[in-house]
Amino acid sequence: MSAFAADLRVISELGRRSIRQTIRRPQLSAPLIIFPTLLLAIQTGGAGRAVQLDGFPQVDSFLQFMLAGAMLQACMLAGNSGGIALAIDIEMGFTDRLLAAPISRFSIVLGRLAGTAMVGAFTAIWFLAIGLIFGVPISEGVLGVIWIIALVAATALAFGGIGAAIALRSGKASVVQGLFPLIFVILFLSTAFFPANLMLAPAADIAEYNPLSFVVEGLREPIVSAFSGPDSLKALASIGGLGAIGFVTSALALRGRVKRGG
Amino acid sequence: MSNFRANVAMIRALVRRSSNELLRVPGAAIPGVLAPTIFFLGITSAFGGLTLLPGFTTSSYQSFVIPVSLMQGAAFTGAATGVNLARDIEQGWFDRLLASPAPRPVLLAGIVLSASLRSLIPATILLIIAFAIGAHWPGFLGLGIALVVVMGMATVAATWGTSLAFRFKSQSAAPLMQAGMLLFVFLTTAYAPLDLLTGWLQDVARINPVTQVVEAARQGFVGGVTWGDTWPGLVALAGLAVLLSAMALRGMRRMTA
Amino acid sequence: MAAIETEGLRRDFAGGIVAVDGVDLAVEEGEIYGFLGPNGAGKTTTVRMLVTLLRPTGGRATVAGYDVADQASDVRKSIGVALQEAALDPLMKGRELLQLQATLHGIRKARGDELADSLLDRVGLTKAADRRVGTYSGGMRRRLDLATALVHEPKVLFLDEPTTGLDPVSRQAVWQEVSDLNDEGTTVFLTTQYLEEADMLADRVGIISDGKLVAEGTPEALKAQVGKPHLELSLASADGVSVSSEGNDAEEDKAEEVLARFGKLLPPRDGKLLVEVAHGASDIAPVIRALDDSGLAVESLDLVEPSLDDVFVEKTGQHLEGDDDAVDGAAEPEPAAAE
Numbered sequence: 089m090s091a092f093a094a095d096l097r098v099i100s101e102l103g104r105r106s107i108r109q110t111i112r113r114p115q116l117s118a119p120l121i122i123f124p125t126l127l128l129a130i131q132t133g134g135a136g137r138a139v140q141l142d143g144f145p146q147v148d149s150f151l152q153f154m155l156a157g158a159m160l161q162a163c164m165l166a167g168n169s170g171g172i173a174l175a176i177d178i179e180m181g182f183t184d185r186l187l188a189a190p191i192s193r194f195s196i197v198l199g200r201l202a203g204t205a206m207v208g209a210f211t212a213i214w215f216l217a218i219g220l221i222f223g224v225p226i227s228e229g230v231l232g233v234i235w236i237i238a239l240v241a242a243t244a245l246a247f248g249g250i251g252a253a254i255a256l257r258s259g260k261a262s263v264v265q266g267l268f269p270l271i272f273v274i275l276f277l278s279t280a281f282f283p284a285n286l287m288l289a290p291a292a293d294i295a296e297y298n299p300l301s302f303v304v305e306g307l308r309e310p311i312v313s314a315f316s317g318p319d320s321l322k323a324l325a326s327i328g329g330l331g332a333i334g335f336v337t338s339a340l341a342l343r344g345r346v347k348r349g350g
Numbered sequence: 351m352s353n354f355r356a357n358v359a360m361i362r363a364l365v366r367r368s369s370n371e372l373l374r375v376p377g378a379a380i381p382g383v384l385a386p387t388i389f390f391l392g393i394t395s396a397f398g399g400l401t402l403l404p405g406f407t408t409s410s411y412q413s414f415v416i417p418v419s420l421m422q423g424a425a426f427t428g429a430a431t432g433v434n435l436a437r438d439i440e441q442g443w444f445d446r447l448l449a450s451p452a453p454r455p456v457l458l459a460g461i462v463l464s465a466s467l468r469s470l471i472p473a474t475i476l477l478i479i480a481f482a483i484g485a486h487w488p489g490f491l492g493l494g495i496a497l498v499v500v501m502g503m504a505t506v507a508a509t510w511g512t513s514l515a516f517r518f519k520s521q522s523a524a525p526l527m528q529a530g531m532l533l534f535v536f537l538t539t540a541y542a543p544l545d546l547l548t549g550w551l552q553d554v555a556r557i558n559p560v561t562q563v564v565e566a567a568r569q570g571f572v573g574g575v576t577w578g579d580t581w582p583g584l585v586a587l588a589g590l591a592v593l594l595s596a597m598a599l600r601g602m603r604r605m606t607a
Numbered sequence: 608m609a610a611i612e613t614e615g616l617r618r619d620f621a622g623g624i625v626a627v628d629g630v631d632l633a634v635e636e637g638e639i640y641g642f643l644g645p646n647g648a649g650k651t652t653t654v655r656m657l658v659t660l661l662r663p664t665g666g667r668a669t670v671a672g673y674d675v676a677d678q679a680s681d682v683r684k685s686i687g688v689a690l691q692e693a694a695l696d697p698l699m700k701g702r703e704l705l706q707l708q709a710t711l712h713g714i715r716k717a718r719g720d721e722l723a724d725s726l727l728d729r730v731g732l733t734k735a736a737d738r739r740v741g742t743y744s745g746g747m748r749r750r751l752d753l754a755t756a757l758v759h760e761p762k763v764l765f766l767d768e769p770t771t772g773l774d775p776v777s778r779q780a781v782w783q784e785v786s787d788l789n790d791e792g793t794t795v796f797l798t799t800q801y802l803e804e805a806d807m808l809a810d811r812v813g814i815i816s817d818g819k820l821v822a823e824g825t826p827e828a829l830k831a832q833v834g835k836p837h838l839e840l841s842l843a844s845a846d847g848v849s850v851s852s853e854g855n856d857a858e859e860d861k862a863e864e865v866l867a868r869f870g871k872l873l874p875p876r877d878g879k880l881l882v883e884v885a886h887g888a889s890d891i892a893p894v895i896r897a898l899d900d901s902g903l904a905v906e907s908l909d910l911v912e913p914s915l916d917d918v919f920v921e922k923t924g925q926h927l928e929g930d931d932d933a934v935d936g937a938a939e940p941e942p943a944a945a946e
Contacts, residue, residue: 126529126533126536129551130536132548133537133551134540134547134551136548137403137547137548138399138403140403141400141403262377262378266381268385269385269388272392276392281397282397286398288394288395288398288411356710356713359710359716360710360713364707370698438696442694444694445660446690450708451712606659
């Protein structure tokens, strides 16, 4: 078996393990789906009248507007909980066992990320299903759905990289867990929940340049109106950028950890 | 020593012990303490435009949301109390208390009272930041009522958290402790006045007793304080506290059944 | 009045599991009672019922004269409890823990502070009193746990595996403390997985297996029940080389004939001849003399007395895990020297 094929097997095995972990540790997986779903329900009920405001984009309903934000939120939480799981592995010494195995070191991280991407794809399907159940039309139809699932999986992968980097750097689950509120800070400073033109300053100005706004707009356009070339490109570029940051920082953190001897 | 004095001493000792969580591992408490403020800043920045809707009762969305974030802080504190108790049960510490002759209601009071005192910490931080960015000053009476309500809500959330801790005896029930109370807090007039809520949430908020609690805490920030807006909230809190305390006590007694 | 008395004590759990199945025992005031049993035998469940952390589902139990189910509060006032997984809050300081425990027993603050000081001194933790429990060693934790169980001068003290996992020196310290307490009149109910501990400390021992009390008595009486002491000996042949197991049958037959005069012969083991003797050590000299008279030379001889482990194996069909571990550990081959 070639080295590459061996690595792939390791990645897929570790990916399956990370998905099993997500399912078997309800305290990790529950917040990931339940939290964004509850927030979605509360926000659509509480701020639903916002669609009547002057300057609100043309949408079918507030729920239609909010779906993209909920998916993005779930991706960030998935990245965070993947990081927590990795940190727990480090605390328990499981990672050391993998590092001692004759496999490419980065496949340890890639395995975890593969699992996170799968979880991301699942959240996309979950929220699209919620939309369909409550009568939200997906403007771009089946093609749009496929595009969204792929984009959400890629986003989860990117955030998984960042979560893994923090886990590898700190080696402590509590540190990664502590980032939870930070996720909401960044989200609230994007157009995930509300259009930028109706947000208050200074958040509105930050949202204009927040890469998360680009990601969420790229996810939102095919739901509420139509594919837009520039929006899709900006989304892809943002995801690519976030992914690159996650990749490089976790590679560095992994090297640091190996150098320090665990 | 009289029973009453002994019981007060026990409660005080238990409160002191649980303050260790805060004083001796300060790092661990920071996310929970800051979270309500972060949510406050986030919600007001994102949804601030809602005050432009016709029929919205105030022009300052910050003033409108303060009580919600205060309740959220209280709910978090209560949930954290439940998680800590679950850990104490898992590690066997709680057996020490159960095997002592301390009356069961005293043990519960010690746990719950510390939550209600602790809830003033996230509340203080939130209020300082909110006033700094321009929320309305609610007057001393309005502020006093809001703080009493915060402590009451923390009591309710702590009895909820402890009930679940006794039931599940495991920290993995944490999401249930947190989500349960947050739902109670947010399925109210959290984001907008009752008339502006959409469909189902309007119905739920109308019957949710915590809506009265939020409104009682809110009154000073968005207008004048009246007895008519105060007593329903206090009654709702008292009712929830009695109900959930009974549940928690029953749970504690079942621990040794 | 017995300090602890149970009649048909029983505990069922969901799913038809009977953890404790009709246990009758009586512990007299001032006794140290050792409670032995393999894991899952019902040891901990019994203790939890006696200390009011679990209600019996059948039978009854009194501790210090109070019913554990109906007078739980009075029981709690009369007992001190140190449970297996020493549940100590790592964030608290040793002194604080003792003060809290005193408060929980309704002791006034000034008195509680005094008690804390004297107990810390008693268990040798005065220097560590103002350090967090999280920094304590295993032995220090056990000693602190023992001290907390003593704040209200309990009549009956329950110790659940008080020395499990401790090093020999710390174990010795705990034993000394328990034995001192007993001298002062405290009744002690002790569970343990170390037979040596039960042998050293306990006035009487009860063995629980599958939820039932299968044996009870003083360690000596129990040992006597399972068998008399026996001698294990091997013979030297005329030329001074030891007789192998397949060896000189004639000599062996002759030896057996001689030995049979002293007691029942047991089947030979590992090439050694075994014979029960009635009196133990005082039988050694006559046996050697008799063999010598028959022209047989003894190469080695051991007097083997029954241990509590033999009692345990006979009554429960298994070894006690604590001792088992020790045996396994000793039997493990040394790691290769070259590494």
